[in-house]
Amino acid sequence: xxxxxxxxxxxxxxxxxxxxxxAMAQISLEQAKQIVxxxxxxxxxxxxxxxxxxxxxxxxxxxEIEFWKGNTEYEYSVNADNGQxxxxxxxxxxxxxNIPQVQQMPNQQALIGNQKAxxxxxxxxxxxxxxxxxxxCYQEFDDGRAVYKVEFxxxxxxxxxxxxAVTGTVIEFDAEHN
Numbered sequence: 001x002x003x004x005x006x007x008x009x010x011x012x013x014x015x016x017x018x019x020x021x022x023a024m025a026q027i028s029l030e031q032a033k034q035i036v037x038x039x040x041x042x043x044x045x046x047x048x049x050x051x052x053x054x055x056x057x058x059x060x061x062x063x064e065i066e067f068w069k070g071n072t073e074y075e076y077s078v079n080a081d082n083g084q085x086x087x088x089x090x091x092x093x094x095x096x097x098n099i100p101q102v103q104q105m106p107n108q109q110a111l112i113g114n115q116k117a118x119x120x121x122x123x124x125x126x127x128x129x130x131x132x133x134x135x136x137c138y139q140e141f142d143d144g145r146a147v148y149k150v151e152f153x154x155x156x157x158x159x160x161x162x163x164x165a166v167t168g169t170v171i172e173f174d175a176e177h178n
Contacts, residue, residue: 027083029054032063035083036076040090042069054080062086087176092169111165114139117148120168121161125175127154139165147171 027035029052037044051066061080066073071093077086112120114137121137122129129135135152146165153159162172 026061026080027078029063031083032065032078032080035078035085036065036067036074036088039076039085039088040069040074042067042074047074060086085177087174089172089174090170091172111139111146112148112163112168114148116168117150117161117163117165120163120170121150121152121159121173124161124170124173125154125159127152127159 033044033049033052037047046069048068049065050068051064053064055062055064057077063076063078063080065076065078068074073091073093075087075089075091077088078084079086118129118135118137122132131154132152133154135150137148137150139146139148141147142162148161148163148165150161150163151159157175157177160172160174161170163169164171
């Protein structure tokens with residue numbers, strides 16, 4: 001009888017230690033906000049938060065955080081246990097009033113070209129071309145403008161970019177750690 005009581009007590013003790021250890025490892029919502037703001041290079045007083053929620057995705061406890069600064073929307077997923085950024089996306093939104101209803105495809109000579117679009121995306125991601133795999137760049141007409149879509153992998157992270165084909169501005173990017 002004493003032996004079974006001792007085993008039950010030890011089992012309960014280990015369970016409590018494991019649960020307490022997991023609870024202590026979790027970062028707070030405020031810490032997650034600071035992590036994404038620092039990563040985005042945005043001051044807290046400049047950000048307008050539109051969504052902050054905790055969720056389980058593929059067995060990972062995470063915070064989903066969306067905010068704006070000016071005309072740029074930011075979306076982040078942060079591991080709630082260790083603060084690692086799992087994915088992030090940034091998109092520059094144009095005011096619908098300023099977008100012409102019909103826009104002609106620009107003259108091919110006015111476009112920056114595939115090579116420049118790839119260079120812009122790689123510089124933005126702070127990645128050299130020899131560090132990538134499955135690098136792909138193509139031109140399309142999207143949301144009323146000519147853009148280059150640049151996609152590549154570095155190790156376990158997938159990068160997707162949309163770059164204005166005339167100005168070279170990064171319109172949207174997404175980096176997702178898989």
